[in-house]
Amino acid sequence: KMAHAAMRAGRELSEVRLLAVTKTVDADLIRKAVNIGLRKFGENRVQEAQKKIVGGELKTLSEKVQWHLIGHLQKNKVKTAVALFDQIQSVDSLELAEEIDSQSAKIGKQQRVLIQVKLSEEETKHGVAEKDLFDLVRKAAILPHLKLEGLMTLPPFFDDPERARPYFRRLSDLRKEAEKKGFRLPGLSMGMSHDFEVAIEEGATMVRVGTAIFGERSY
Numbered sequence: 522k523m524a525h526a527a528m529r530a531g532r533e534l535s536e537v538r539l540l541a542v543t544k545t546v547d548a549d550l551i552r553k554a555v556n557i558g559l560r561k562f563g564e565n566r567v568q569e570a571q572k573k574i575v576g577g578e579l580k581t582l583s584e585k586v587q588w589h590l591i592g593h594l595q596k597n598k599v600k601t602a603v604a605l606f607d608q609i610q611s612v613d614s615l616e617l618a619e620e621i622d623s624q625s626a627k628i629g630k631q632q633r634v635l636i637q638v639k640l641s642e643e644e645t646k647h648g649v650a651e652k653d654l655f656d657l658v659r660k661a662a663i664l665p666h667l668k669l670e671g672l673m674t675l676p677p678f679f680d681d682p683e684r685a686r687p688y689f690r691r692l693s694d695l696r697k698e699a700e701k702k703g704f705r706l707p708g709l710s711m712g713m714s715h716d717f718e719v720a721i722e723e724g725a726t727m728v729r730v731g732t733a734i735f736g737e738r739s740y
Contacts, residue, residue: 633668711723
């Protein structure tokens, strides 16, 4: 499905990475995913990820895979997140960016990050407001222990994935606007199990897929 979506958009499949979302997925199933070739995994909660990554359940896989934080990050969990994750996709304020920079400096790490942009009015969604995005990009880009790699968004859920297309297109346009201002933001993390094909058609470089791989979550 990813390949077909890329072809429809005149893109190469190699331009799009698959992030397997493992929220509530047990370690045995994640091992099976690694065995069939998956290498990038996304977690929503720092504490759940910590148990999997360093708690022994998946410690032996640490050199094979990358872990991405895709859920909201509270400042009091930044220290742990910086130690755990290859990339943090949910930076949504300067205060959070500065705390990530500070904690990364303490362990000599340059933390890869994406800025999460809120493009809907839903109160449950996190992200920097569109009007504040470029100011955050400008200030985050100069933090020495941050590596700003792109943008992320989470549109409202629609039964018809076509209704999510304007949100994906807007994020792609915002990246282009940022690059015109001199900021290189190659990554666009957008699209989930129900709408990733539309996201790829609109320029996604990473899609976050959980249910379509692992089945319905057990909450």
